[in-house]
Amino acid sequence: MTTAAIEFKEVTKVYRRRLAGQEVPALTHVSFEVGAGEVCAFLGPNGAGKTTSINILMGFLYADWGEIRVLGYEPGDVRAKQKIGFVPENFAFYKHLNAEKLLRFHLALAGGDMSKSNGLIRDLLFKVQLTGYEKLKVGKYSRGMVQRLGIAQALLSDPQLLVLDEPTSGLDPAGRKEVKDLIHTMKNEGKTIFLSSHILSEVEQICDRAIIINKGRLVRMGSLNELLGTGDLVEIVADQLPVEMEPTLGEWGATIERGGHGVRITVAAARKRELAERLWAAGCDVVSMVPVRSSLEDLYMKLVGGGEPV
Amino acid sequence: MKIWTIALSTFGSFLRNRLLIVFAVIFVCTVLLMMAPLLGAKAFAKAGNAQQAEAMVLGMVSAIMFFVSGTGSLLAAWCAADAVASETKSGTILAVMARPVKRWEFLLGKYTGVMLLMSVYVVMMYGLSWLLAWIGGERLHSATWVVLVYPMVRYAVYSAVAMAMVTALHPLVTIGITLIMAVAALMVQPTGHAVTGHWKYLKVPLWVVLPSTSLLSEERFLTITHASVKQIGLLEHLTTLAYGLDYALVFVLMAMWSFRYRSLTRD
Numbered sequence: 001m002t003t004a005a006i007e008f009k010e011v012t013k014v015y016r017r018r019l020a021g022q023e024v025p026a027l028t029h030v031s032f033e034v035g036a037g038e039v040c041a042f043l044g045p046n047g048a049g050k051t052t053s054i055n056i057l058m059g060f061l062y063a064d065w066g067e068i069r070v071l072g073y074e075p076g077d078v079r080a081k082q083k084i085g086f087v088p089e090n091f092a093f094y095k096h097l098n099a100e101k102l103l104r105f106h107l108a109l110a111g112g113d114m115s116k117s118n119g120l121i122r123d124l125l126f127k128v129q130l131t132g133y134e135k136l137k138v139g140k141y142s143r144g145m146v147q148r149l150g151i152a153q154a155l156l157s158d159p160q161l162l163v164l165d166e167p168t169s170g171l172d173p174a175g176r177k178e179v180k181d182l183i184h185t186m187k188n189e190g191k192t193i194f195l196s197s198h199i200l201s202e203v204e205q206i207c208d209r210a211i212i213i214n215k216g217r218l219v220r221m222g223s224l225n226e227l228l229g230t231g232d233l234v235e236i237v238a239d240q241l242p243v244e245m246e247p248t249l250g251e252w253g254a255t256i257e258r259g260g261h262g263v264r265i266t267v268a269a270a271r272k273r274e275l276a277e278r279l280w281a282a283g284c285d286v287v288s289m290v291p292v293r294s295s296l297e298d299l300y301m302k303l304v305g306g307g308e309p310v
Numbered sequence: 311m312k313i314w315t316i317a318l319s320t321f322g323s324f325l326r327n328r329l330l331i332v333f334a335v336i337f338v339c340t341v342l343l344m345m346a347p348l349l350g351a352k353a354f355a356k357a358g359n360a361q362q363a364e365a366m367v368l369g370m371v372s373a374i375m376f377f378v379s380g381t382g383s384l385l386a387a388w389c390a391a392d393a394v395a396s397e398t399k400s401g402t403i404l405a406v407m408a409r410p411v412k413r414w415e416f417l418l419g420k421y422t423g424v425m426l427l428m429s430v431y432v433v434m435m436y437g438l439s440w441l442l443a444w445i446g447g448e449r450l451h452s453a454t455w456v457v458l459v460y461p462m463v464r465y466a467v468y469s470a471v472a473m474a475m476v477t478a479l480h481p482l483v484t485i486g487i488t489l490i491m492a493v494a495a496l497m498v499q500p501t502g503h504a505v506t507g508h509w510k511y512l513k514v515p516l517w518v519v520l521p522s523t524s525l526l527s528e529e530r531f532l533t534i535t536h537a538s539v540k541q542i543g544l545l546e547h548l549t550t551l552a553y554g555l556d557y558a559l560v561f562v563l564m565a566m567w568s569f570r571y572r573s574l575t576r577d
Contacts, residue, residue, distance in 0.1 A: 008395055024547070055573075055574075055575050058404075058407075058408055059513070060404060060407060060573065060574040060575050061573050061574070061575060062571070062573075066529075076413075078410035078412060081408065081409060081410040082410040084408065086404075086405075086408035088401070088404045088405070091401075091404060091405065092400050092401035092402045092404070093405065094319065094323065094402060096322070096323065096326050100480065105315060105319060106409060108311065108312070108315040109312055109316070109406065109409035109410070109411055110409050110410060111311070111410060134553075135537070138558075152403075153405065253415065304358070
């Protein structure tokens with residue numbers, strides 16, 4: 001049996017403000033798993049408990065209750081940390097160092113081979129498109145450059161698991177695309193990626209699975225296919241639709257949308273073959289036929305905007 | 311290796327710390343101001359009052375070194391508190407602790423960084439004492455290692471105390487408590503005078519608990535020509551230094567224990 005990269009079982013965390021006598025529950029009995037080699041999105045609104053969960057799994061915070069395993073070890077165990085690359089939200093670096101010195105510092109902490117550091121650092125900076133900025137102090141970097149440098153340092157020790165907390169926050173569209181491409185590359189290299197993000201359209205393109213939390217509780221999790229649905233409805237685009245077919249389509253419960261470039265017909269998946277054959281028989285050209293699924297954004301809004309926890 | 315990497319990084323960031331640079335400038339200006347009367351004393355000696363001048367020089371060198379040495383204790387405490395607190399405040403600790411670094415390794419690295427800075431301070435302090443004696447027309451008469459090792463051990467104690475407290479308290483509170491501890495340690499040392507009232511019940515326990523600054527003071531050995539130097543055997547040196555190192559070790563271990571359980575985030 002393969003060990004899950006991340007296991008959360010009934011994890012509970014309460015922030016206590018002793019002087020004010022307040023207790024703020026951040027996580028309440030949250031359980032999930034992230035399998036090895038998966039790209040898993042961790043979604044939720046601000047204050048949902050995403051960063052708290054990530055801080056717990058990295059060993060920066062302790063949970064009040066529950067069991068956590070990261071690559072088979074307890075959070076904060078150096079054996080696990082040797083195999084983890086981490087990019088926190090709002091990455092903070094020693095601003096007086098330049099990229100090269102900063103990466104050398106992190107490589108030394110990671111116990112990397114310093115004799116090969118020059119080549120490794122050069123390759124990583126090339127990968128994150130920071131070649132030419134090696135000698136510039138990090139304090140003078142733009143937000144996007146800092147974020148890319150964060151990804152470079154996360155990749156220093158060739159990690160098995162990448163934990164990315166809002167890796168595209170504050171980036172312009174070009175910067176977001178670069179980060180997205182990098183994640184794609186890492187995915188193709190077989191790395192497990194645990195990604196927290198607010199940009200749902202990107203998550204939908206990159207991730208295999210999603211975990212949605214709200215107000216410290218798990219709301220939904222599963223593969224994107226499970227979450228978004230894959231086959232109840234099919235959208236067929238034809239160049240034209242004979243008027244005499246409309247009553248039949250009405251009986252089938254199909255919706256028809258006529259536009260400048262053809263007709264969009266949404267019909268039950270069970271009827272798709274019959275409809276296509278009828279359209280061909282009537283001399284129409286079927287331009288496309290795709291399964292209809294709701295977007296992650298629709299699902300997210302439905303769940304976070306008042307959905308019951310599962 | 312990891313501890314040393316963190317120590318060097320800490321030392322490097324101290325050298326770039328604006329607050330420390332301002333502190334160094336003010337400190338140098340103050341020492342220069344204090345040196346003015348010393349030059350006056352030298353002129354007085356040339357006028358023919360050699361014995362009086364020597365007494366003045368002795369007094370002034372002692373006062374300046376007391377100031378410099380005392381400031382060092384405060385600097386050690388501040389650096390130790392800042393080394394940990396600034397990392398948490400800025401969030402840079404997350405990137406470091408995401409690496410295969412144990413919490414105690416991080417703390418020991420920080421502590422070593424502080425001690426590196428303090429060793430530079432001690433060497434400078436030694437140089438200053440030579441300079442002051444030379445300006446006053448006198449010569450230091452003490453073993454070099456004693457003048458270097460004793461303040462280092464004292465600073466090791468204060469930085470360990472501050473580091474232990476900053477793992478649980480705000481850095482300003484930490485500095486305040488460390489300062490009070492240092493002053494209280496001076497107040498409770500035995501003077502030979504009889505103590506009356508409730509103070510006598512408090513004084514002895516405090517003297518036992520607080521770090522004995524005077525015992526670890528290099529001023530006991532820092533003297534110049536013509537003054538008598540107290541002869542101390544190696545065993546007494548070892549016992550005194552072991553006392554200081556033991557005190558520092560206890561607080562470093564307390565810091566590690568406390569840091570083991572604290573949150574590394576700003577929440």
